[in-house]
Amino acid sequence: MNLPSKLIEDAVTEISRLPGIGKKTALRLALHLLKQHEAHTEALALSLTRMRQEIKYCKTCHTISDDEECSICKSHKRDSSTICVVEDIRDVLAIENTNQYNGKYHVLGGVISPIQGIGPEELTIESLVNRILESAKSEPVKEIILALSATMEGDTTAFYLGKRLKETGVSISTIARGIPVGGELEFTDEVTLGRSIMTRINYSQE
Amino acid sequence: MNLPSKLIEDAVTEISRLPGIGKKTALRLALHLLKQHEAHTEALALSLTRMRQEIKYCKTCHTISDDEECSICKSHKRDSSTICVVEDIRDVLAIENTNQYNGKYHVLGGVISPIQGIGPEELTIESLVNRILESAKSEPVKEIILALSATMEGDTTAFYLGKRLKETGVSISTIARGIPVGGELEFTDEVTLGRSIMTRINYSQE
Incomplete structure (x- = not known):
């Protein structure tokens, strides 16, 4: 792709580094931002930077958290x-x-x-x-x-x-590994079906 | 989705405003950025902000350009x-x-x-x-x-x-509206086929 502007080329390169986003999608997203109000792009850029810089991980369970300890651990x-x-x-x-x-x-x-x-x-x-x-x-x-x-x-x-x-x-x-709820036996692969038989649940003991 | 952090929630909300990106994809992208080096997110945010603020439109043809006039117009x-x-x-x-x-x-x-x-x-x-x-x-x-x-x-x-x-x-x-190159007649819709007959090209006049 031969983009007429270095600015949009840089943006497209950066966006297309995200997983699952190619050059074409990146260009579509960049052009979308250009059509929107400038505040929109600023809010996006700021929220990304703030998230990356300020986010904490819970010291106990290592999940993402705004505090030292997450709400579940607390x-x-x-x-x-x-x-x-x-x-x-x-x-x-x-x-x-x-x-x-x-x-x-x-x-x-x-x-x-x-x-x-x-x-x-x-x-x-x-x-x-x-x-x-x-x-x-x-x-x-x-x-x-x-x-x-x-x-x-x-x-x-x-x-x-x-x-x-x-x-x-x-x-x-x-x-448990087994047949998903709503799944039909005949369409379940052999490994899953085999495991679900091996790890069967005994109703009479429950 | 009940996210444990306000910071990641803001980022997900902003990302999911982009066309074709839902909450789940937005969360995947946000978590991807958190796993990458901080410089990666900074480069992305900076390129978006710079693009939105500094981009110019060619005064003649209105395409995106780094200068007053684009390379094609020049x-x-x-x-x-x-x-x-x-x-x-x-x-x-x-x-x-x-x-x-x-x-x-x-x-x-x-x-x-x-x-x-x-x-x-x-x-x-x-x-x-x-x-x-x-x-x-x-x-x-x-x-x-x-x-x-x-x-x-x-x-x-x-x-x-x-x-x-x-x-x-x-x-x-x-x-011209017509059958795409490589397209087969029988799979072409009636409107396209009808138009391609109406706007046929006379070889003998060429």
Whole structure:
């Protein structure tokens, strides 16, 4: 693309660095901003800069927060004996939306992925171990729920966490893999169906 | 979506004002920026602000430009007797990419659309009329090529321009509507096919 202006070319280059946005979309967005009032672009630029510069991460669970400690970690209504371990803040939001969980969280900041050069040191695993060990003094953590994606990287991370957390003596569980609600048996892939049979739930014991 | 931070909520709101970007995508983009180095976000915000504040429009053809007059209007290699009228700068880029046109351009800044409240006054039509009348003194414009979208709004604008430019006495043409190159007859809609028969090209006269 041969843009007639260096200014718009710079903007297009910067916008197209965002994931999932190509040069054509970036140009469409830039032209849109040019058509809008100048205040619109200023508000966008300011909100991005402020977010990047001023945002804090909760010192306990590492989720995004405006304060030192996030509202979930601060809350006394949430069960401190259970920690749900997730990859990033979007997973926290997804689980919160279910209204099925009343414990605390721990945001890893990613999953172990040798291809992307992410090892256990890049994640907040040490902090999780310390958090569990520290908790023993007051309100001990009893269960760790691993809510990681059902991918190779997610499984690797779950396996590593399982080994790493052994010393703490907490019980470790993982969210169920199985047929999605509304899913039909015949369209479910073999691996999922196989797992859902292996990890079947015994009604009579419930 | 109940975001745990006001800062990220503001950023998501601003990003999702862009066309084609919803709340979920906006959150993904915001989290992406948080994972990148701070300089990345700063460069993005700066390029947007600079583009919006400093960009100029060519005083002759109204395309985006870094100077008072754009490179195409300045060029002596381009044929001044032909002006191609387009909706916005993206159309200029598209036509330039064909390498089939050596005249000048005129960017309308939109098309007439009563639904969106865009009338002829919002577009650069007066400027086009003046440009044609002015040109008579030195290098007269002989032909106006209307390269507008084949939509209701495009056709309305073409019709209006045809009436408005009558007084100037220039010849007015419109780019051909027909079967796209590589298109098959049986899959072409009736309107396009009908138009392509009506506006058929006589080989023997060429």
